[in-house]
Amino acid sequence: MLVCRKCSKRAGGGFGEDGRDRLAKALRKELGLAGKGKRARKDRVGVVEVGCLKICPKRAVMAIRCGDPGRWLAVPCGAAMDEVVEMLGLSIQEPAGEA
Numbered sequence: 001m002l003v004c005r006k007c008s009k010r011a012g013g014g015f016g017e018d019g020r021d022r023l024a025k026a027l028r029k030e031l032g033l034a035g036k037g038k039r040a041r042k043d044r045v046g047v048v049e050v051g052c053l054k055i056c057p058k059r060a061v062m063a064i065r066c067g068d069p070g071r072w073l074a075v076p077c078g079a080a081m082d083e084v085v086e087m088l089g090l091s092i093q094e095p096a097g098e099a
Contacts, residue, residue, distance in 0.1 A: 001046065001064070002064040002066060004063070008022040014059075014077030015078075023075060029081075033045060059077045065089055075088070
């Protein structure tokens, strides 16, 4: 998952429980990902902030799902994270063997 860093910075957060996190950080929390570093390479989904995508929506952050690069999404600020996960087509699945 690619997330526009410039949109996130310009929006000043707007995601997560308290509405103060950037989209990439809130997605990592919601999906239970390690974040950055060596552990992040083993995660089932990667969330990476990239430079400006040259499409700057007002009060939204641009995101691209790498599995479907032709579909760019403008994620509105303040959207509930479960809706964002569903909009982006990411699933929250427990690894096999855990309950």
